Amino acid sequence: MFIVTKYFFLTIIIFQMTGCTNKNKIADLVLLNGNIITVDSANTITEAIAISGDTIFAIGKNEEIKKFIGDSTKVINLNGKAAIPGFIDSHAHLISTGEALMNLDLSTAKNWDEIISIASQAAEKAKNGEWIIGRGWHQEKWNQAPEEIVEGFPIHKKLSEAIPNNPVLFSHASGHALFANAKAMEISNVTNPTQNPSGGKIIKDKSGFPTGIFLEEAEKLITKKYNENLAKKSKQELNNEIKKAIKLANNECLKNGITTFHDAGESFEDLNIVKNMVDKNEIDIRLYVMLGENYFALKDSLRKYFTIGYGNNHLTVRSIKLYMDGALGSRGAWLLEPYSDIPKQFGMNTTDLNEINSICKIAAENDFQICTHAIGDKANRVTLDVYENIFKNYTNKNFRWRIEHAQHLNPNDISRSPCLFKSSYDGGTEYSRPFINSQFS
Numbered sequence: 326m327f328i329v330t331k332y333f334f335l336t337i338i339i340f341q342m343t344g345c346t347n348k349n350k351i352a353d354l355v356l357l358n359g360n361i362i363t364v365d366s367a368n369t370i371t372e373a374i375a376i377s378g379d380t381i382f383a384i385g386k387n388e389e390i391k392k393f394i395g396d397s398t399k400v401i402n403l404n405g406k407a408a409i410p411g412f413i414d415s416h417a418h419l420i421s422t423g424e425a426l427m428n429l430d431l432s433t434a435k436n437w438d439e440i441i442s443i444a445s446q447a448a449e450k451a452k453n454g455e456w457i458i459g460r461g462w463h464q465e466k467w468n469q470a471p472e473e474i475v476e477g478f479p480i481h482k483k484l485s486e487a488i489p490n491n492p493v494l495f496s497h498a499s500g501h502a503l504f505a506n507a508k509a510m511e512i513s514n515v516t517n518p519t520q521n522p523s524g525g526k527i528i529k530d531k532s533g534f535p536t537g538i539f540l541e542e543a544e545k546l547i548t549k550k551y552n553e554n555l556a557k558k559s560k561q562e563l564n565n566e567i568k569k570a571i572k573l574a575n576n577e578c579l580k581n582g583i584t585t586f587h588d589a590g591e592s593f594e595d596l597n598i599v600k601n602m603v604d605k606n607e608i609d610i611r612l613y614v615m616l617g618e619n620y621f622a623l624k625d626s627l628r629k630y631f632t633i634g635y636g637n638n639h640l641t642v643r644s645i646k647l648y649m650d651g652a653l654g655s656r657g658a659w660l661l662e663p664y665s666d667i668p669k670q671f672g673m674n675t676t677d678l679n680e681i682n683s684i685c686k687i688a689a690e691n692d693f694q695i696c697t698h699a700i701g702d703k704a705n706r707v708t709l710d711v712y713e714n715i716f717k718n719y720t721n722k723n724f725r726w727r728i729e730h731a732q733h734l735n736p737n738d739i740s741r742s743p744c745l746f747k748s749s750y751d752g753g754t755e756y757s758r759p760f761i762n763s764q765f766s
Contacts, residue, residue: 351395353377357387359403364410374408379637411584416729419588419612420595421500422577423570429459431495437464437471437479440495441487448488456551457488460496462504463654475530476656476667481506481537494551499652502540505547510535513550522546524675526657541651541675567598571608578610586610589696589729590617590646593626603636611639615646615696620683627691644694645684646729648675650704653732658701661735672701678711685711689719700732709741 352375361384363369373390375383383390394400429447434440440462447457464470464478471479484493485507492509496502505513517533525542527535539547555563578586591599591614602608616623616630623645632642650672651657656664659672681697688695699708705728712726 350375350377350382350393352382352390352393352398355390355394355398355400356408357390357400357402358405360405360407362407362409409582412582413585413587414578414583415587416589417586418500418590419574419586419599420567420570420591423572423574425460426573426577427566427570429457429495430461431459432461432463432498434462434467436467436469437483441484444484444493444495445487448491451491453490455491456509456554457491457493458495458551459493460500461498462495463498465654466498475536475538476528476670478502478528478536478538479504480530481510481535484537492551494547497652497655499654501652501657502538502655503544503547505537505539507537509547509550510537513547515546519546523677524673526673540655541657541673564598567595568602568607571599571602575608575610584610586612588612588614589698590615592617593622593630596630596642600635600640603640608636608639612641613644614640614642615644616642616693617646620680620687623684624687627687627693631691631693643692644696645688647681647684647695647697649681649697649699649708650675650701653700658733659699659704659707660701660733661703661706671703674704674707678707681711682714685715689715689722689724692722694724695726696729697727698729700730702733702735702738705731705734706738709738713741 354376356374356376357372359372359374361371361374363371363384369384371384371386373385373387374381375390375393383393429443431440431443434443444457444459447459451457471483473480473482481504484504488506489508491506492512493504493506494509495504497504505515510516515527515535517529517535519527519535521527522542522545525544525546526540527543527546528538528540529535558566578584593616596614596616599608599612599614603612616627618626627645630642632640634641650659656667656670657672657675659674662671664670664672685695687693695712697708697711699705708728712724716724
């Protein structure tokens with residue numbers, strides 16, 4: 326149980342709204358004098374709850390629920406506070422959430438000058454050559470545009486002048502673009518002749534100089550060098566950092582009433598760390614994990630990672646995360662028509678369609694759900710095409726595949742699937758109908 330401001334969030338997810346039919350049952354925990362919002366089909370609001378283990382077995386008026394109180398029962402008087410079921414976050418990133426809390430938070434910066442100021446303060450405390458990492462900037466949310474921009478983004482000049490001796494890696498709020506300073510590009514061997522990788526783009530100025538912005542797969546030109554630097558640490562040091570990030574994410578979820586978390590893409594290696602932490606009861610939230618590996622890794626190991634309700638329902642692994650395109654804020658969302666402010670830019674397909682089709686096939690054969698990131702209208706159309714082609718060949722299976730975000734849809738595609746996710750990827754309210762494994766319902 327966790328109290329957050331005036332709300333009481335129930336970590337018990339398994340509701341059995343049976344009223345007072347368990348007359349001889351003694352509860353482990355009873356909540357009294359509350360404003361209990363059950364979110365059942367009738368939107369019932371009541372006063373008290375009786376809980377045994379991880380199951381709510383009765384709700385009702387105070388006097389009805391008091392019958393389940395015994396000598397060992399813990400009783401909490403809510404004093405009128407609201408109690409609601411824990412939230413289920415249908416799409417987030419566990420380790421990245423924790424890492425964001427460990428690095429610079431750029432989400433509150435009002436403009437490019439503030440970003441440079443935050444970075445400069447960090448550089449003053451950093452060792453020479455130490456990487457400066459941050460996330461959360463979004464150029465569309467700044468109160469003024471930078472003096473020099475290319476394709477709507479700032480260029481690295483002022484940041485590089487302010488921080489000449491430390492490589493800087495700042496991820497966009499969407500996670501689908503990053504900004505690097507001159508030092509980061511220098512040690513990553515990114516120069517004028519460097520070509521765009523498949524599924525990615527290096528934004529360059531009119532003279533062909535990289536501006537510091539790297540989209541989608543091009544991000545790896547910088548992150549590869551950063552990861553090489555991390556590789557100098559011992560395996561134990563790296564694992565400890567990942568565990569720290571997971572614990573921070575776990576605590577951040579609980580602070581905000583999130584008790585179940587759909588983790589949108591983990592490697593086998595990181596999943597092994599998660600499983601080990603579940604074994605040691607170090608993770609309080611329930612995790613529904615999507616695998617984020619390539620076809621060859623999945624082909625060899627997919628089935629052995631199939632997991633439902635492991636660790637007292639704290640870990641389920643039976644889905645795969647795919648990326649059809651990028652994000653709207655970084656102009657990587659794959660569109661049927663060009664962006665209005667960049668007439669020749671349509672966004673991009675970020676994962677080869679042969680790879681996507683191959684992964685979807687082995688997912689179907691091994692009863693794994695597919696969760697495909699698709700934001701642009703073309704990305705959504707192509708994703709639906711892929712799904713429909715797979716479903717035709719496996720008519721005996723009950724698929725619950727889904728699209729993550731489905732932010733822009735062509736009207737002709739809306740009726741093709743009742744299982745689309747609708748959400749604002751770059752911030753705002755999310756409206757979704759998530760697949761919830763029955764272990765968590």
